[in-house]
Amino acid sequence: MTALPDLGPLWLTAQLAAVTTLVLLVLGTPIAWWLARTGARLKPAVEAVTALPLVLPPTVLGFYLLVFLNPTAPLGGWWLAGTGSTLTFSFTGLVVASAVYSLPFMVQPLQAAFEAVGRAPLEAAASLRAGPWDAFCTVATPMALRGYLTAVVLTFAHTVGEFGVVLMVGGNIPGRTKVVSIQIYEAVETIDYATAHALALILLVFSFVVLLGVYTVNRRFPVHVG
Amino acid sequence: MDIARRFAGFALEIAQGFPGTGITALFGPSGCGKSTLLRIIAGLDRGAAGRVVHGDTVWQGPGVFVPPHRRGVGHVFQDTRLFPHLTVRGNLRYADRRARGVPVGYGFDDVVDALDLAPLLARRSGQLSGGERQRVAIGRALLARPRLLLMDEPLAALDTRRKGEILPHIARLPIAFGLPVVYVTHAVEEVTQVCDRIVALAAGRVVATGGVAEVLARLDLAEMQGRFEAGTVLAGRIGAQDAGLHLTRVDLRGGGVIEVPQIGLAAGQAVRLRVRARDVSLALARPAGLSIRNMLDAVVLRIDPDPASAFAEVLLDLGDQHLRARVTRAAVADLALVPGQPVVALVKAVSFDRQALPRGGPG
Numbered sequence: 001m002t003a004l005p006d007l008g009p010l011w012l013t014a015q016l017a018a019v020t021t022l023v024l025l026v027l028g029t030p031i032a033w034w035l036a037r038t039g040a041r042l043k044p045a046v047e048a049v050t051a052l053p054l055v056l057p058p059t060v061l062g063f064y065l066l067v068f069l070n071p072t073a074p075l076g077g078w079w080l081a082g083t084g085s086t087l088t089f090s091f092t093g094l095v096v097a098s099a100v101y102s103l104p105f106m107v108q109p110l111q112a113a114f115e116a117v118g119r120a121p122l123e124a125a126a127s128l129r130a131g132p133w134d135a136f137c138t139v140a141t142p143m144a145l146r147g148y149l150t151a152v153v154l155t156f157a158h159t160v161g162e163f164g165v166v167l168m169v170g171g172n173i174p175g176r177t178k179v180v181s182i183q184i185y186e187a188v189e190t191i192d193y194a195t196a197h198a199l200a201l202i203l204l205v206f207s208f209v210v211l212l213g214v215y216t217v218n219r220r221f222p223v224h225v226g
Numbered sequence: 227m228d229i230a231r232r233f234a235g236f237a238l239e240i241a242q243g244f245p246g247t248g249i250t251a252l253f254g255p256s257g258c259g260k261s262t263l264l265r266i267i268a269g270l271d272r273g274a275a276g277r278v279v280h281g282d283t284v285w286q287g288p289g290v291f292v293p294p295h296r297r298g299v300g301h302v303f304q305d306t307r308l309f310p311h312l313t314v315r316g317n318l319r320y321a322d323r324r325a326r327g328v329p330v331g332y333g334f335d336d337v338v339d340a341l342d343l344a345p346l347l348a349r350r351s352g353q354l355s356g357g358e359r360q361r362v363a364i365g366r367a368l369l370a371r372p373r374l375l376l377m378d379e380p381l382a383a384l385d386t387r388r389k390g391e392i393l394p395h396i397a398r399l400p401i402a403f404g405l406p407v408v409y410v411t412h413a414v415e416e417v418t419q420v421c422d423r424i425v426a427l428a429a430g431r432v433v434a435t436g437g438v439a440e441v442l443a444r445l446d447l448a449e450m451q452g453r454f455e456a457g458t459v460l461a462g463r464i465g466a467q468d469a470g471l472h473l474t475r476v477d478l479r480g481g482g483v484i485e486v487p488q489i490g491l492a493a494g495q496a497v498r499l500r501v502r503a504r505d506v507s508l509a510l511a512r513p514a515g516l517s518i519r520n521m522l523d524a525v526v527l528r529i530d531p532d533p534a535s536a537f538a539e540v541l542l543d544l545g546d547q548h549l550r551a552r553v554t555r556a557a558v559a560d561l562a563l564v565p566g567q568p569v570v571a572l573v574k575a576v577s578f579d580r581q582a583l584p585r586g587g588p589g
Contacts (some may be wrong), residue, residue, distance in 0.1 A: 123294070
């Protein structure tokens with residue numbers, strides 16, 4: 001056995017997953033809300049787009065992200081001009097890529113939760129003088145709390161587990177873009193199986209505990225507040 | 227209001243004013259548009275064309291649509307829609323907090339007392355019976371301090387006993403809390419027990435409006451009520467009591483007396499009696515040797531035979547009130563009944579409305 005593996009990438013992975021989850025909470029909530037309540041013809045198209053990352057190979061996503069985020073593309077160039085740093089091969093770029101990659105894991109549980117809440121409780125709230133934003137915060141959100149829990153945990157866990165997109169968009173820069181899945185890949189490539197074993201086991205146990213937690217909570221606790 | 231709402235295969239066209247006091251029944255068979263009309267008043271259905279005006283305020287009109295939460299319309303839903311993530315107290319406070327600025331002379335405790343909610347406050351809605359849930363829903367709607375209370379078949383999911391527990395609470399609302407109520411139902415008993423007026427709907431149109439007794443007595447509503455339940459409401463006052471035989475005499479408005487199983491009310495109290503058309507038989511003269519004791523002198527006003535069945539509906543004039551009888555068409559022929567003919571109406575069974583307290587007095 002060699003010494004403990006470098007834990008920096010593990011910490012970076014946790015940061016990336018946390019930031020991505022926060023970003024997706026803000027972006028995913030309105031998308032899920034709209035999908036749950038709209039009758040628009042556009043709905044199936046939007047649903048399909050948000051589900052794309054589930055089926056596309058990470059290399060395809062990573063390739064397109066590179067195309068759009070690189071400094072010579074409009075978006076990448078605008079970011080470089082504004083912040084002085086590139087989107088590709090940076091932590092910010094990883095967040096953008098992860099948010100795209102994990103979008104369905106946020107949107108789909110939330111959409112299902114909002115659909116389960118339905119219109120009826122919101123109509124009741126309106127009849128009690130609650131405006132739409134008030135009703136969303138005080139009725140829809142608490143009633144969809146289990147959906148939020150599922151969405152947050154799955155998004156976080158899925159971001160921890162991503163590899164292909166990160167490799168293509170972020171590369172392998174220690175302290176900036178070197179996340180744990182890439183560290184494992186690197187360890188295997190260099191035949192450092194001890195490090196690979198240790199890190200793989202950490203991820204395996206983490207993922208199992210998280211999923212076990214989600215399924216247990218979902219089954220045993222109807223969520224109540226107030 | 228003057229409103230038109232079109233759906234595939236169904237159109238609702240209503241031009242109707244609603245009084246600003248008392249309880250108005252919005253009455254009609256399933257699918258006639260009652261609930262849709264209620265949702266339009268509440269602002270929950272944006273698809274309707276036309277005008278909805280409350281007092282001087284236009285709620286809906288050309289270029290105007292006041293959203294539901296700014297209308298101050300209370301809504302009691304058939305399925306209660308209590309918030310499952312809050313306790314009973316939380317549900318009530320939810321409404322109370324959002325009505326802080328509304329100047330109304332009753333508070334949280336008044337509503338809790340009036341509906342007897344104190345024992346339920348700490349419970350969650352999942353731990354309540356159907357009747358309790360509906361009482362909480364009514365209390366919650368009241369605490370939003372509405373200008374107008376809409377009730378959409380609030381008792382439809384309850385059994386007869388629970389209905390009996392809640393109806394008196396509903397009957398008291400306009401006086402106790404000073405607000406008009408629009409009460410949607412297809413149940414005649416609920417109308418006779420709590421409502422002051424009827425707006426009757428059929429197939430998206432108003433077919434009759436007026437006082438409860440007058441509208442229910444009109445023969446053309448028989449279809450709406452269904453042959454079995456069709457009947458008349460007779461108003462009267464408690465007369466003499468016979469404690470030994472457990473009978474109470476009711477002096478009918480405009481003359482006539484009906485004996486009913488004893489009613490525990492003081493003499494002179496106003497009551498309403500519901501007489502089903504199928505419980506009324508006709509005779510040309512007062513028969514002797516009959517178990518039926520209630521015989522009322524009447525004059526035939528109209529005879530409506532139903533060619534699709536063996537029966538005919540006969541509308542009778544009792545002087546000041548009307549009564550309906552359902553007899554066979556063969557009997558009409560045998561007795562040679564014609565409008566204007568004096569007959570004796572024999573009344574078999576009477577259902578008595580216990581909550582029909584003197585109108586206008588507090589419950």
